Structure formats: C-alpha cells, structure tokens
Amino acid sequence: MAPKQPELGSLAIQAPTLASQTVHVTPSTCYELSVFKDLMKEYRKLDDTITMRYNRTTAQFRDRDRLGLGGKGNVQDQACAHLWKELVxxxxxxxxIIEYCVEVVDVSLDDKRTVLASDDTDPATQRKVKGALYAEETQRRLMHNEFTVESIVRNRSLNAQLFVAAVYASLLPQTPFRAPIEGEVKVPIVLGVMSQCPDAILCESVFDSVVEEVGDKIDLTLTFIGQANSSEPEFGITCKHGPGECAGNVHELCAIKYEPFSKWWNFVQCENKLSRPEIGTPEAAFDCAATAGIDWTGGQVGVCAGPDGSATGKEGIQLLKESVEVTASLGITRSLSPTVRKDTPEDIAAARKAEAEKGQSSVFDSLIPVEDKEEVAERAIEKAKSEHTHHKYSTANFKISHRKLNKLGRQIAGQPIDMAIMQMNFSEKRASKRIKSMLVVAKDHAVGYKGLDVSKLVVGKSIVCLWLVREAWVTKGPNVLKRLEPKGRGRFGIRHHPDSRMSVVLKEGKTKAELAQKERARKLKRIVSSGITREDVPLRNPGPAWAW
Structure with a gap:
C-alpha cells in the first residue's frame, strides 16, 4: 500500500506577502532531490527568521490589544504562544514529509531487490537495476540525513526562543538565592514520552537545561506512551515505533526505579544522543549505563531489565505495563506533553502557612501573580502616558543633500502619522523609502515604549493633529565626502558629496473629527446677517466697508 501523501498548505511559504499555496507531495517530488531540498528550505523559513517573526508577531498582537481584540495575558505571552504553536x-x-519520502524510496528499493533476487532476470537488466539501486540508496541516505538537519534547526530555534524568554525573565524582580531546605515540597512534573520518538527526545533535551536551572525545586519523572495488547508476545504492549522502543522504555524505567535522579537522567540523555534505531539495544544500554555510572551487571537495574540488556526481565515488563496505564489515566496520548500535578488550594495554603511559621519564604513569592499581570501592565501604560508627551526619532546619516531632504521634511511636517507614511509610500523621491521606514519604527516605539495614543499621533510643526509628526527637520552630516572633478586645460575642482539626516518629533494632537468640528465652529462664528437674528452667535453691527 502506497504511503499517504502529505499536503503542504499556505504555511509552507512563510513570507507574509505571498499568496496561499497548496503543494501536493508526490513520489516524483521525493525522487527529484533539488525539489525536495527547496521544499524543506521553504518550510524552514520560520525557523531561519525566528527572531524577526517574533518581533513581527509581537507588533501584530500589540495592534490587536490596542483595538481591544487581545486575549488573556500580556502581549509578549500571547505572541510567544502563537509563534510556538506555529513552530511546532x-x-x-x-x-x-521526510518520513513519507523515505518510505517511498524504501518501497522502490524493496521492488528492485526483489527483481535482483529473481532468477528470471537477464544480466543486462540486473546491471541496470543494480545501478538504479545504488543511486536510490544514496538518495535515501541523503533524505534520512534530513532528520539530523531537522534536529539542528529545532535546537537553534529553541535557543532563540530561550534567549527571548531569558530577556523577559531578566525584567522580573530578582530574589536572593536560597539553598534547598530538607523536606521542602518540590513541584512534581511528569513527561509523557516514547524512547524513540523524535519529539520526546527534543522535549527531554529542552528539559535538560531546565533541570540545570531549577533541578532542586522540581520532582521530574517519566511515563511512557503505549497501548496494551495481550497478543503482543514479547512485552504485552504495542509501541508506536516498534519493539525496539518498548525495550528502550524498559531500560529507562528500570534505571528510574533503582538509581538516583542524577544517574538515571544522565542515562536517558546518553541514549537520546544515539541514533533512534540504537535506542533499546543491549549495546546502547551497556554503554550509557557505564557513562552514567550505573552498575548494570551487579546492580538491580540489570536484574530488572535483564542482565543481557534484552529488556525481557519480568519486573521491567511489569513496570512498562504499569507506566502505560498511568499514562492513559493522565490523558497523555502523544509526546511533548508535560503534565504538572496541581495541588489543591488547601494544600497550597497549608504549605505557605508552615513556611511562614518557620520564617521561610518561597523564591517565587516576590514574583507578580498571574492574575495581577494585566493590572500591572495597565498601570505601567498609564504611568508612561503621564511621563511621556512626545517621542523623538531620526534616520541615520545617509548620502543626500540637505536641500533635497528638507523638501520631504516640509511635506510630512504637521501631518498625521498615517498620512505621513502614506505620503512617503507614494512619493517618487529616492529617500522616501528610508523616511517611510523611519516613520513606521518611530510610530511603533512611541506606542509600544511610551504608551502614546496611536489615534492622535501627528508629524507636526505648528498645527496640532492626530498623532502628528509634530516637528521635522534636516541636519547636515558630520562629514562631507570630497572627490576631484576634472576640468578642461588640466584644471580640476572639488566635488562635495554631502550626507544628511532627518529628525522628527511625534506628539499627540486633535483627531480629524475634532479639527473639523473646530473649523465649523470658527466659520459659523464669522457668519453675520443684517436682517436675521441668529441664536447661536451674538448680534453684530459691522461698520461700513468704505470708511473714508
């Protein structure tokens, strides 16, 4: 039976300006290696531009929050959750796609091996089939290497996200280090995994960095995913990736039961660094036990999983069955599913009361509660609004005459910020693109960092409008590039290549509706009548037009 063809949707092309596409992956796509590589390159655009996409997603959620369409939590948390979902x-x-293409090539390889094993094939056909077989084996090896590339790309994206998380974590109030207290209650965490699942391997590698930071505050354990099957002769459990995965699960369960956390966790990390088919083999179990400092032959781990590393020990198989039952009771059906067992409010209150009586406080007590984050964010925005009334921004020095640049400055001065950006978008001047980019960044900074109201932003100099470019001016750059200008009869002159920069000040002003109402009131006030008494203005008796 032919493998199911995966369908590539609009998420394949990560550039937001492109239209949605649907690419059907067929066996011909897998056999054309250049097409396959281009396909994977397009699909990895999100990982390649993870930092830029995070900034763009944050700006989008900030706009949604400004329009009252935001969800729960602050803008950064919403953007991070959205990007993480898209990334996974x-x-x-x-x-x-990789598994599908590898399976397609495997089917073709099996057909060619069948042809070679047949006695009816003539020598010429056998030589032709051998050549094709060698080419497809090479192609399969290249495609299978994409799993390694995928692991590298995922780790790079995770490092980028962990860096962003570290930046935001650095903004939280810092608490002094407190040594762990004997008998202190730790946070219990259960990871639902499979020993040969690539997602589970990635999840455990990420938690390795978590363990380094807060290992003394958590109680980490593993539970394994599988399906009870009495017809399965060896383990009585059906594992998704085959019997080898069940053997790897037994090895890790026995290590978890009889060894301390530091040793069994190192044993698991050692197995994760091997190739997936090696996990569950006796050689891998012996090597990783030696690396983690576990006595396999003379200790209880070997008795549990089998002295020969075959994972056929009765105790190990029973541990696997019990683990699968626990996993099912927790509702975990796939890898990458960490579960934190929650204490009741009464337990939490009792623990805090006991700590208070001992004069001890948790390291997390000084952090802002989740329910108070929105209130804190609102207070911060209100404080920023009261402290900041304008925002100044400028371009860098670039090669242009200050006279040419000043024309663009006069064009946007006094304009609403959106109108100024639109003017630069349609301007035919060479510097207009640079000025437009500067205005967009200035607008985002004024709203995001200083809490100014985007509906009242103006680029203005003397007129008060919506968020105006309140002022716009041009200055000469610090250096003028000089070059020789040859002239006739052996003479020469000096040609100056100036550079300049534009600066703007954004301030809040009146909206268009407010300005229109003010202008209407001004015009009504100027209307006079000799024969009709108006009720909305005082009666006037203007003097003669010609008084001399």
Missing part, C-alpha cells in the same frame, strides 16, 4: 506545527509537517 511546522516541525510536524516537515517530519511527515
């Missing part, structure tokens, strides 16, 4: 979906789609 891309990982799964790429994995499906």
């Amino acid at each position: 979906e891309n990982w799964k789609r790429r994995r499906d």
Whole structure:
C-alpha cells in the first residue's frame, strides 16, 4: 500500500506577502532531490527568521490589544504562544514529509531487490537495476540525513526562543538565592514520552537545561506512551515505533526505579544522543549505563531489565505495563506533553502557612501573580502616558543633500502619522523609502515604549493633529565626502558629496473629527446677517466697508 501523501498548505511559504499555496507531495517530488531540498528550505523559513517573526508577531498582537481584540495575558505571552504553536506545527509537517519520502524510496528499493533476487532476470537488466539501486540508496541516505538537519534547526530555534524568554525573565524582580531546605515540597512534573520518538527526545533535551536551572525545586519523572495488547508476545504492549522502543522504555524505567535522579537522567540523555534505531539495544544500554555510572551487571537495574540488556526481565515488563496505564489515566496520548500535578488550594495554603511559621519564604513569592499581570501592565501604560508627551526619532546619516531632504521634511511636517507614511509610500523621491521606514519604527516605539495614543499621533510643526509628526527637520552630516572633478586645460575642482539626516518629533494632537468640528465652529462664528437674528452667535453691527 502506497504511503499517504502529505499536503503542504499556505504555511509552507512563510513570507507574509505571498499568496496561499497548496503543494501536493508526490513520489516524483521525493525522487527529484533539488525539489525536495527547496521544499524543506521553504518550510524552514520560520525557523531561519525566528527572531524577526517574533518581533513581527509581537507588533501584530500589540495592534490587536490596542483595538481591544487581545486575549488573556500580556502581549509578549500571547505572541510567544502563537509563534510556538506555529513552530511546532511546522516541525510536524516537515517530519511527515521526510518520513513519507523515505518510505517511498524504501518501497522502490524493496521492488528492485526483489527483481535482483529473481532468477528470471537477464544480466543486462540486473546491471541496470543494480545501478538504479545504488543511486536510490544514496538518495535515501541523503533524505534520512534530513532528520539530523531537522534536529539542528529545532535546537537553534529553541535557543532563540530561550534567549527571548531569558530577556523577559531578566525584567522580573530578582530574589536572593536560597539553598534547598530538607523536606521542602518540590513541584512534581511528569513527561509523557516514547524512547524513540523524535519529539520526546527534543522535549527531554529542552528539559535538560531546565533541570540545570531549577533541578532542586522540581520532582521530574517519566511515563511512557503505549497501548496494551495481550497478543503482543514479547512485552504485552504495542509501541508506536516498534519493539525496539518498548525495550528502550524498559531500560529507562528500570534505571528510574533503582538509581538516583542524577544517574538515571544522565542515562536517558546518553541514549537520546544515539541514533533512534540504537535506542533499546543491549549495546546502547551497556554503554550509557557505564557513562552514567550505573552498575548494570551487579546492580538491580540489570536484574530488572535483564542482565543481557534484552529488556525481557519480568519486573521491567511489569513496570512498562504499569507506566502505560498511568499514562492513559493522565490523558497523555502523544509526546511533548508535560503534565504538572496541581495541588489543591488547601494544600497550597497549608504549605505557605508552615513556611511562614518557620520564617521561610518561597523564591517565587516576590514574583507578580498571574492574575495581577494585566493590572500591572495597565498601570505601567498609564504611568508612561503621564511621563511621556512626545517621542523623538531620526534616520541615520545617509548620502543626500540637505536641500533635497528638507523638501520631504516640509511635506510630512504637521501631518498625521498615517498620512505621513502614506505620503512617503507614494512619493517618487529616492529617500522616501528610508523616511517611510523611519516613520513606521518611530510610530511603533512611541506606542509600544511610551504608551502614546496611536489615534492622535501627528508629524507636526505648528498645527496640532492626530498623532502628528509634530516637528521635522534636516541636519547636515558630520562629514562631507570630497572627490576631484576634472576640468578642461588640466584644471580640476572639488566635488562635495554631502550626507544628511532627518529628525522628527511625534506628539499627540486633535483627531480629524475634532479639527473639523473646530473649523465649523470658527466659520459659523464669522457668519453675520443684517436682517436675521441668529441664536447661536451674538448680534453684530459691522461698520461700513468704505470708511473714508
């Protein structure tokens, strides 16, 4: 039966300006290696531009929050959650494509091996089939290497996200280090995994960095995913990636039961660094036990999983069955599913009361509660609004005459910020693109960092409008590039290549509706009548037009 063809949707092209596309992956796509590589490159655009996409997503959620369409939590948390969901979906789609193409090539290889094993094939056909077989084996090896590339790309994206998380974590109030207290209650965390699942391997590698930071505050354990099957002769459990995965699960369960956390966690990390088919083999178990400092032959781990590393020990198989039952009771059906067992409010209150009586406080007590984050954010915005009334921004020095640049400055001075950006968007001047980019960044900074109202932003100099470019001026750059200008009869002159920069000040002003109402009131006030008494203005008796 032919493998199911994955479908590539609009998420394949990550550039936001392109139209949605649907690319059907067929066996011909897998056999054309250049097309396959281009496909994976398009699908990895999100990972390649992870920092830029995070900034863009944050700006989009900030606009949604400004319009009252925001969700729960602050803007950064919403943007991070949205980007993480999109990132994981891309990982799964790429994995499906790689597995599909490897399976397609495997089917073709099996057919060619069948032809070679047949006695009816003539020598010429056998030589031709051998050549094609060698080419397809090479192609399969190249495609299978994409799993390694995928692991590198995922780790790079995770490092970028962990860096962003570290930046925001640095903004939280700092608490002094407190040594762990004997008998202190730790946070219990259960990871639902499979020993040969690539997502589970990635999840455990990420938690390795978590363990380094807060290992003394968590109680981490593993539970394994599988399906009870009494017809399965060896383990009585059906594992998604085959019997080898069940053997790897037994090895890790026995290490978890009889060894301390530091040793069994190092044993798991050692197995994760091997190739997936090696996990569950006796050689891998012996090597990783030696690396983690576990006595396999003379200790309880070997008795549990089998002295020969075959994972056929009765105790190990029973541990696997019990673990699968626990996983099902927790509702975990796939890898990458960490579960934190929540204490009741009464337990939390009792623990805090006991700590208060001992004069001890948790390291997390000084952090802002989740329910108070929105209120704190609102207070911060109100404080920023009261402190900041304008925002100044400028371009860098670039090669242009200050006289030419000043024309653009006069064009946007006094204009609403959106109108100024639109003017630069349609301007035919060479410097207009640079000025437009500067205005867009200035607008985002004024709203995001200083809490100014975007509906009242103006680029203005003397007229008060909506968020105006309140002032716009041009200055000469610090240096003028000089070059020789040859002239006739052996003479020469000096040609000056100036550089300049434009600066703007954004301030809040009146909206268009307010300005229109003010102008209407001004015009009504100027209307006079000799024969009709108006009720909205005082009666006037103007003097003669010609008084001399």
